[in-house]
């Protein structure tokens with residue numbers, strides 16, 4: 303799909319955009335922060351790997367089934383990188399996708415992830431017309447599943463010891479949002495019209 307009209311995507315404080323070369327250093331800094339990487343699959347990202355990753359996602363088309371698209375999250379005022387979010391349309395069903403998000407530690411606790419994923423969900427439901435979006439969260443990654451609940455995703459399952467992860471079996475929660483949930487969550491209910499007395 304041509305994403306010229308999808309990215310960049312603006313929210314009140316942020317811009318979701320393609321990565322650029324200036325992002326390599328801040329990207330490396332948060333990827334190699336053990337607190338940020340604790341519940342993520344990666345470890346020890348080199349400068350060459352970061353450059354290659356960014357190049358790959360600069361060229362990756364939007365919404366190709368089976369392929370992750372990693373999107374840079376930057377501050378609108380400065381264009382500086384805060385983190386990234388990502389989605390992958392399912393290889394076997396183009397109406398469903400999985401999402402994820404990462405922020406540098408110094409940008410936690412300010413609502414940036416909520417704001418960025420609200421923008422991403424708007425793109426997935428309103429523009430790509432998806433039916434269902436899912437996310438997995440390690441049960442111990444409380445910030446992650448609290449974020450998903452804040453966004454209105456619903457916990458559908460507790461998967462017991464479902465993931466071999468950094469030397470241990472981890473329990474995961476499965477969260478999901480349907481397009482109808484998104485409509486309810488993102489559009490305030492129409493106020494009832496007061497009848498003349």
Ligand SMILES: CC(C)(COP(=O)(O)OP(=O)(O)OC[C@H]1O[C@@H](n2cnc3c(N)ncnc32)[C@H](O)[C@@H]1OP(=O)(O)O)[C@@H](O)C(=O)NCCC(=O)NCCS
Nearest residue numbers: 338341402403404405410411412413414415416445446449
């Ligand atoms: C998952 C992750 C992005 C969540 O970050 P976060 O800072 O908790 O989420 P937000 O940016 O939405 O901020 C929400 C927090 O800021 C507070 N906040 C401040 N201003 C806010 C605002 N304007 N809007 C919403 N929340 C706001 C909220 O109260 C909340 O704090 P609380 O959890 O103590 O109640 C972050 O922990 C992270 O990057 N972890 C490492 C990567 C990872 O594990 N990702 C998940 C797997 S994909």
